Amino acid sequence: MQNFDYMTPTRLIFGKGVISNLPAVMKPLGKKILLTYGGGSIKKIGLYDKVKELLAGFEIYELPGIQPNPKYDPSVLAGVKICKEKGIDAILAVGGGSVLDCTKAIAAGAKYDGDPWDIITGKAPTLSAIPIVDILTLSATGSEYDCGGVISRTETNDKIGYVDPHLFPVCSILDPTYTFSVSKKQTAAGCADAMNHIMEQYFVADSTLLNDGFCEAGLKSLMANAKKCLENPEDYTARAEMMFACTLGCNGIYALGNSHSGWPCHAIEHALSAYYDITHGEGLAIITPRWMKHILNDKTVDRFVKYGVNVFGIDPKQDKYEIANQAIEATYKFFESIGIPMHLKDVGIDDSRIGEMAHHIAVNEGLENAFVPLLEADLVKILTESL
Amino acid sequence: MQNFDYMTPTRLIFGKGVISNLPAVMKPLGKKILLTYGGGSIKKIGLYDKVKELLAGFEIYELPGIQPNPKYDPSVLAGVKICKEKGIDAILAVGGGSVLDCTKAIAAGAKYDGDPWDIITGKAPTLSAIPIVDILTLSATGSEYDCGGVISRTETNDKIGYVDPHLFPVCSILDPTYTFSVSKKQTAAGCADAMNHIMEQYFVADSTLLNDGFCEAGLKSLMANAKKCLENPEDYTARAEMMFACTLGCNGIYALGNSHSGWPCHAIEHALSAYYDITHGEGLAIITPRWMKHILNDKTVDRFVKYGVNVFGIDPKQDKYEIANQAIEATYKFFESIGIPMHLKDVGIDDSRIGEMAHHIAVNEGLENAFVPLLEADLVKILTESL
Numbered sequence: 001m002q003n004f005d006y007m008t009p010t011r012l013i014f015g016k017g018v019i020s021n022l023p024a025v026m027k028p029l030g031k032k033i034l035l036t037y038g039g040g041s042i043k044k045i046g047l048y049d050k051v052k053e054l055l056a057g058f059e060i061y062e063l064p065g066i067q068p069n070p071k072y073d074p075s076v077l078a079g080v081k082i083c084k085e086k087g088i089d090a091i092l093a094v095g096g097g098s099v100l101d102c103t104k105a106i107a108a109g110a111k112y113d114g115d116p117w118d119i120i121t122g123k124a125p126t127l128s129a130i131p132i133v134d135i136l137t138l139s140a141t142g143s144e145y146d147c148g149g150v151i152s153r154t155e156t157n158d159k160i161g162y163v164d165p166h167l168f169p170v171c172s173i174l175d176p177t178y179t180f181s182v183s184k185k186q187t188a189a190g191c192a193d194a195m196n197h198i199m200e201q202y203f204v205a206d207s208t209l210l211n212d213g214f215c216e217a218g219l220k221s222l223m224a225n226a227k228k229c230l231e232n233p234e235d236y237t238a239r240a241e242m243m244f245a246c247t248l249g250c251n252g253i254y255a256l257g258n259s260h261s262g263w264p265c266h267a268i269e270h271a272l273s274a275y276y277d278i279t280h281g282e283g284l285a286i287i288t289p290r291w292m293k294h295i296l297n298d299k300t301v302d303r304f305v306k307y308g309v310n311v312f313g314i315d316p317k318q319d320k321y322e323i324a325n326q327a328i329e330a331t332y333k334f335f336e337s338i339g340i341p342m343h344l345k346d347v348g349i350d351d352s353r354i355g356e357m358a359h360h361i362a363v364n365e366g367l368e369n370a371f372v373p374l375l376e377a378d379l380v381k382i383l384t385e386s387l
Numbered sequence: 388m389q390n391f392d393y394m395t396p397t398r399l400i401f402g403k404g405v406i407s408n409l410p411a412v413m414k415p416l417g418k419k420i421l422l423t424y425g426g427g428s429i430k431k432i433g434l435y436d437k438v439k440e441l442l443a444g445f446e447i448y449e450l451p452g453i454q455p456n457p458k459y460d461p462s463v464l465a466g467v468k469i470c471k472e473k474g475i476d477a478i479l480a481v482g483g484g485s486v487l488d489c490t491k492a493i494a495a496g497a498k499y500d501g502d503p504w505d506i507i508t509g510k511a512p513t514l515s516a517i518p519i520v521d522i523l524t525l526s527a528t529g530s531e532y533d534c535g536g537v538i539s540r541t542e543t544n545d546k547i548g549y550v551d552p553h554l555f556p557v558c559s560i561l562d563p564t565y566t567f568s569v570s571k572k573q574t575a576a577g578c579a580d581a582m583n584h585i586m587e588q589y590f591v592a593d594s595t596l597l598n599d600g601f602c603e604a605g606l607k608s609l610m611a612n613a614k615k616c617l618e619n620p621e622d623y624t625a626r627a628e629m630m631f632a633c634t635l636g637c638n639g640i641y642a643l644g645n646s647h648s649g650w651p652c653h654a655i656e657h658a659l660s661a662y663y664d665i666t667h668g669e670g671l672a673i674i675t676p677r678w679m680k681h682i683l684n685d686k687t688v689d690r691f692v693k694y695g696v697n698v699f700g701i702d703p704k705q706d707k708y709e710i711a712n713q714a715i716e717a718t719y720k721f722f723e724s725i726g727i728p729m730h731l732k733d734v735g736i737d738d739s740r741i742g743e744m745a746h747h748i749a750v751n752e753g754l755e756n757a758f759v760p761l762l763e764a765d766l767v768k769i770l771t772e773s774l
Contacts, residue, residue: 213604
């Protein structure tokens with residue numbers, strides 16, 4: 001078991017109708033609120049109006065139009081500008097992980113005098129951030145309970161993970177009914193994203209019985225509940241369980257004390273969506289089983305056996321490699337069964353930039369120190385197998 | 388899935404050698420530190436000297452002698468007196484759950500003008516508390532990661548659970564090597580305590596797939612690792628896993644969104660140790676299987692089946708009640724196997740005060756609203772079966 005230093009100070013208010021707490025949550029933070037959101041979905045489900053009604057006594061500014069794989073330019077820069085010009089006291093992010101990730105970069109950028117890219121890339125330290133509250137409308141990234149975000153810069157094909165303790169939301173308001181209208185595509189992609197968050201913590205060199213059980217429970221809960229959400233999008237219990245399993249995804253609690261895997265699938269997928277702007281969860285689902293096949297060897301096979309037996313209920317009385325291969329196949333089949341396109345070509349990616357992407361990942365992501373080290377040639381192979 | 392409102396702001400610094408962080412943790416809290424501890428064990432293992440050496444630049448006052456089932460008089464009152472007289476800035480609790488529970492009451496009592504018993508019993512609100520840091524030496528109660536404590540008042544046979552968000556430690560320093568010297572008796576009792584914390588969250592009317600998996604993982608981890616700790620008290624990995632599984636016990640994370648059980652075994656055991664000052668974990672281990680037998684019925688049997696199959700690996704292809712009874716028997720046998728005396732008479736309790744204790748519990752603990760409601764006659768039966 002590895003040493004760790006852990007703290008998650010975010011308050012979670014979870015359940016049907018909990019938005020009624022919003023005014024009390026915002027009040028101590030100040031009067032000038034920047035409301036950040038994405039496309040029109042929060043207007044369609046009536047959430048925008050509800051927020052405006054509840055915050056009638058506050059001075060509200062707005063930054064709409066934050067896109068999936070949120071962009072440094074224009075979104076982060078525009079948000080920072082509003083915060084600085086208006087003296088914003090707190091930011092309320094209403095949406096999914098992309099809105100929240102973008103909001104985190106804005107919150108820190110607004111407290112920094114130079115180019116916000118410096119703090120996003122770690123060239124300058126993050127010393128403070130405007131307080132953030134969020135109302136989640138998509139179960140996926142876990143950004144609502146962690147201190148990280150991912151920001152894309154189109155002109156350089158960069159997709160940077162930005163992590164700093166100042167970025168924890170003060171409070172996340174989690175009402176599963178706001179996810180009732182999430183499309184089948186996004187529900188499936190969110191499930192794949194959260195499952196991969198857990199796998200990145202499960203496929204490691206050193207883990208514990210407790211953490212393995214936590215991770216296996218998370219994976220089983222996500223698979224069972226995503227299926228139910230797809231069958232009946234208004235199944236409250238399934239939406240609720242899925243939301244909470246996703247919320248824990250990136251804050252560490254699934255695997256405190258485990259060694260670090262290097263998060264290889266995320267590293268690979270970040271290049272895919274930086275180069276092609278695809279849906280993150282779909283990219284992960286495509287990469288995951290190919291990565292698994294690539295790293296299966298005598299050192300890792302026992303991990304796959306445990307995964308196969310405990311997550312998929314595969315018969316343990318078989319040859320190890322048989323079980324491992326069945327587990328990888330079951331992973332692929334599950335993603336396929338929830339409607340995820342399982343080939344890169346299905347999401348508009350051909351072989352023309354594989355070399356370039358593999359090189360970008362190899363240079364930037366440090367995967368030579370991953371659970372199973374991945375060099376440029378390995379990355380080319382995994383990407384090619386994913387076509 | 389039930390609504391919940393959750394936050395745990397405590398920082399956990401976990402692992403071998405992490406005490407080196409102590410000066411940096413204490414520095415922002417102030418210069419005047421009250422050091423609280425129990426008997427001589429922290430001196431025996433060199434921890435007392437280490438703390439004094441690391442905090443050489445601070446002004447240290449001491450409250451030694453805090454007992455198991457910590458007492459309002461003298462410990463809480465004495466600590467409050469020192470804090471008020473010396474203007475203590477922060478309290479450093481070094482020891483197990485009892486030292487920490489007592490410290491929590493002191494920290495809040497020192498900020499209250501009246502009789503601290505008022506805030507412990509909720510007659511007056513807790514509005515603030517002196518910041519608390521702890522260095523844990525016993526894996527059991529989970530007090531290091533929750534905002535509660537249990538305080539006993541001998542003259543009235545009261546053992547009161549005191550819970551308030553102001554009581555979260557600022558930081559818990561968790562070095563498993565400090566538990567190497569814990570006796571077999573206390574190791575086993577700590578395991579039973581933590582297991583029962585999980586069971587109190589698992590045996591409920593409404594739970595989730597995720598939470599069930601978390602709880603089952605916690606129980607399996609505790610059982611496997613307690614056995615290893617008893618066989619080899621210096622097995623670092625086993626001590627570490629056990630410590631962390633215990634740490635999560637009472638802070639809610641095992642079962643957020645589950646309905647509330649009323650914590651019946653704790654309610655019953657609190658009377659036992661209030662009347663007889665027995666070891667809390669032993670009392671819980673004795674009560675648990677008798678409580679299980681008592682509440683087994685058509686409504687609860689499926690829960691016991693899940694518990695038996697997933698925690699003890701009992702063959703699911705049997706009659707439900709057969710599985711449930713095997714699960715209860717396995718629970719009993721496990722506690723017995725780690726050396727816990729499994730009858731009240733083994734810990735010095737006869738039938739003379741059973742009626743009185745049952746009445747005290749029925750009046751004070753609200754178990755008519757428990758997972759399976761328990762009235763005075765039920766309590767008499769469970770206690771009598773435990774003799």
